[in-house]
Amino acid sequence: MSFDPTPLRWIELDIPHPEGGGRMITLRTDGPFALRPYYRAPGSDQDVDLHLDQRTEDGGLNGCIHCGHPELYTRKVFSKPLGIGIVVGSGLLTLATVGSLGPAAYGFLGVAALADAVLYQFGKEETVCYACSAVHRGFRPVPRHPRFDRTIAERLKFGKSAVMGSAMRDGGTAGAPDPEH
Ligand SMILES: [Zn+2]
Incomplete structure (x- = not known):
């Protein structure tokens, strides 16, 4: 893997509000390295901790910056x-x-x-967490997370009773091939 010297500028992170209700908070910083380890959720006195350890040295994602889960999928952002x-x-x-x-x-x-x-x-892509639905935009696309795999979603939703669930790969979805189905 060669180092990509292009600086990453604006990144966006949509994370669920800690008080629930389906609300999302959007964090926007000048590149992945400007993120702080925690943020105060707007309209509440709760802090949201970020898992900055899931960020690679190049500004890519090994897992979810919000919940730390190692399984993510990439989807196209269609306007x-x-x-x-x-x-x-x-x-x-x-x-x-x-x-x-x-x-x-x-x-x-x-x-x-x-x-x-x-x-x-040729539209932009975003990376979504299977576990918490956080959306990451503007991060380095290496390691690549494949497109949505319903066998992963099924396992996370139903656990052991998942009919079509697939076991988690070592290291989660980072650098995994696209699902065949
Ligand atoms: Zn997550």
């Missing part, structure tokens, strides 16, 4: 407003031009589908 805007815009364009262009106007819909696919493919 829904932009994606929907492209589809709606092309639909209107098709309607407005189908009178003059005929069936060729439907080409706008094809272009929109392609634009959305490109947007998705």
